[in-house]
Amino acid sequence: MSSQYEPLIQQALTEAKRGNKRGAKKILAQIIKQESQNARVWYLLSQVVENEEQAIYCLQRVLRIQPDNAQAKERLERLSKHGFTTPTAAAETQKGIAPKRSKRTNSKVFLPWVIGFLIVCLLCVCGVVGMAGVSRFVTAPPPQLSNETGISQVIDQPTLELAPAAAAPKPTEVPPPTPTSSLAPTDTLLPSLTPMPTGQSLSDLGNPPTCIPPNARFEIGFVTRVIDGDTIEVEIDGQNYTVRYIGMDTPETKKPGEPVQYFGPEADAKNRELVEGKKVVLVKDVSETDRFDRLLRYVFVGNLHGAFVNYELVKQGFAKAKSYPPDKACNSYFQQAQQAAQQAALGIWKPTPIPSITPIMQLPARGGGAPCDCSGPDLNCTGDFKTQAQAQACFNYCKSLGLGDIFGLDKDGDGRACEDLP
Numbered sequence: 164m165s166s167q168y169e170p171l172i173q174q175a176l177t178e179a180k181r182g183n184k185r186g187a188k189k190i191l192a193q194i195i196k197q198e199s200q201n202a203r204v205w206y207l208l209s210q211v212v213e214n215e216e217q218a219i220y221c222l223q224r225v226l227r228i229q230p231d232n233a234q235a236k237e238r239l240e241r242l243s244k245h246g247f248t249t250p251t252a253a254a255e256t257q258k259g260i261a262p263k264r265s266k267r268t269n270s271k272v273f274l275p276w277v278i279g280f281l282i283v284c285l286l287c288v289c290g291v292v293g294m295a296g297v298s299r300f301v302t303a304p305p306p307q308l309s310n311e312t313g314i315s316q317v318i319d320q321p322t323l324e325l326a327p328a329a330a331a332p333k334p335t336e337v338p339p340p341t342p343t344s345s346l347a348p349t350d351t352l353l354p355s356l357t358p359m360p361t362g363q364s365l366s367d368l369g370n371p372p373t374c375i376p377p378n379a380r381f382e383i384g385f386v387t388r389v390i391d392g393d394t395i396e397v398e399i400d401g402q403n404y405t406v407r408y409i410g411m412d413t414p415e416t417k418k419p420g421e422p423v424q425y426f427g428p429e430a431d432a433k434n435r436e437l438v439e440g441k442k443v444v445l446v447k448d449v450s451e452t453d454r455f456d457r458l459l460r461y462v463f464v465g466n467l468h469g470a471f472v473n474y475e476l477v478k479q480g481f482a483k484a485k486s487y488p489p490d491k492a493c494n495s496y497f498q499q500a501q502q503a504a505q506q507a508a509l510g511i512w513k514p515t516p517i518p519s520i521t522p523i524m525q526l527p528a529r530g531g532g533a534p535c536d537c538s539g540p541d542l543n544c545t546g547d548f549k550t551q552a553q554a555q556a557c558f559n560y561c562k563s564l565g566l567g568d569i570f571g572l573d574k575d576g577d578g579r580a581c582e583d584l585p
Contacts, residue, residue, distance in 0.1 A: 168194050168201070175207065180456055184211040202228040206235060215242050368444055369467030372474070374493035380447045386438045391416050392430030392481060394457065395438060397445065407457040408473045409448055409490045410497045411482040414511065426511045430481040437472050438464060448490035459490055477501050480510020537561040542570045544581035554581035 171190050179187040188211040194204045202225045209221030219242050225235040366377045384399040392413025397406050413434070414427035444467060445460040453459055462472040473493070476482040477500040484497035505512045535542060535557035548554040558572045558580035572580035 168198065168204070172204065172207070175211075179207075179211055187211045200228055202232065202235075206232075209238070218242060365446065365467070368463075369469075371446070371463075371467045372471060372493065372496060374496045375446055375461060376492070382445045383442065384445060385442055386440060389431065389435040389439050392427065392434045392476065395434070395462075397443060397458075399445075405455075405457040406445060406460050406462065407453055407455075408476070409459050409461055409487065410484065410493050411473050411477050412485040413476060413482040425515075426481070429510070430476065433476065433479065433481045434472070437470055437475065438462065441465065443472075444469075448492050450490050453487075459487075461493065473497070474500055478504055480504040480507075480512050483511070534560050537564055537566055537569060542572070544572060544584060548581055548584060551579075551581050551584040554584060555579065 171194055175187040175190040178184075178190065188208065191204050191208040191211065194201065195208065198204070205221050205224045205228070209218040209225070212218055212221065219239060222235045222239040222242070225232055226239070229235070364377065365371055365375070365379055365381055368381075371377065371379075382399050384397040384404070386395050387398050387403060388396040390396065390405070393408045393411060395406050396403055398404075413430035414424035415421055416423050416427035416431055441464055443465070444463040445458065446463070447460060450459045464470045464472060473482075474497065477484050477497050484494070484501040486494050504510060508514065534553065535547075537557075537560065542548075542557065544554060548557070554572055557570075558568065561567070561569050568580075575582075
């Protein structure tokens with residue numbers, strides 16, 4: 164694959180992670196127009212097209228370029244069970260064999276085809292002079308298959324300009340395909356994570372808590388942003404990932420449509436104090452990501468001798484222990500930390516202060532020039548005031564006593580009471 168397309172591929176992966184599959188599809192389709200023998204791009208395109216029929220076509224293109232690509236074969240077999248094609252038909256397409264036709268032949272249809280064939284042969288003989296044009300046709304990319312309807316629409320859509328702009332490579336310059344797949348060992352659009360250093364195990368970074376297996380997989384990165392009390396962004400080998408802490412939950416501060424929860428800002432601040440701008444070790448349990456494509460990890464600052472962030476937030480009362488199966492290796496460890504925080508009344512476990520009850524102000528009774536009695540009964544615009552001026556005087560009087568619009572006379576909040584009255 165030409166290195167000039169790698170930035171565009173990374174951009175497409177980023178768009179897909181954000182949920183913008185349409186944008187990712189446009190970028191990948193433009194690369195295919197420039198480099199039609201790129202198996203990796205065909206595979207990624209199969210994950211962002213509109214329907215399974217188009218995905219099957221993309222996977223068949225992968226297998227035409229890399230016949231031994233086990234990942235594409237497995238995914239094609241899964242899609243084939245949905246009825247768009249069969250494993251046999253997919254294998255035949257992969258080998259360049261046309262699907263078998265019925266043995267029945269209508270003789271009335273066969274004769275016109277024979278005559279047409281003879282006419283075509285005659286035209287070919289007469290067109291020897293145009294062999295240069297014919298040679299250009301022969302070197303053109305192979306014609307689209309019958310199930311390509313919609314893929315051509317994908318490729319023809321306008322998209323981002325390639326940078327740097329480059330002409331399509333000549334067929335003779337395309338390197339021969341290699342049998343080794345360049346795809347990551349997963350069919351998700353998440354890029355591969357940095358592999359664990361050769362010869363290095365988790366125990367080389369210190370002694371992990373007993374709840375974490377010493378052979379657990381891990382990555383090392385740097386925290387670039389703290390999102391809230393239990394979510395951060397980490398740079399791993401030049402790529403940013405969103406990481407959600409396993410086994411605990413802090414009060415919400417940024418959830419759309421919900422108010423900031425009690426002790427949420429304090430949990431955010433504590434998380435920032437622990438990890439912001441620091442090197443961290445991310446340890447996997449069972450799951451790679453959650454349903455929001457966030458990495459699920461236990462987080463240690465610096466090395467395994469540093470702060471165990473998930474545990475510290477629970478222990479200090481900034482988070483609650485919470486089980487998220489199947490990632491529950493440290494559940495009992497976190498439960499013990501929560502019990503200690505509850506006994507010490509730390510953080511969210513502090514007794515909620517009971518607000519003191521302010522005595523009701525003794526309001527002056529109506530009289531002595533007061534426009535209304537602000538202590539009640541309830542007054543309204545339709546039956547208690549004859550003019551807007553009367554209502555306004557009552558409204559202003561009650562506000563002067565510190566009671567605000569106690570009767571709801573100013574419906575639109577513009578400072579004018581009972582605006583419908585004369």
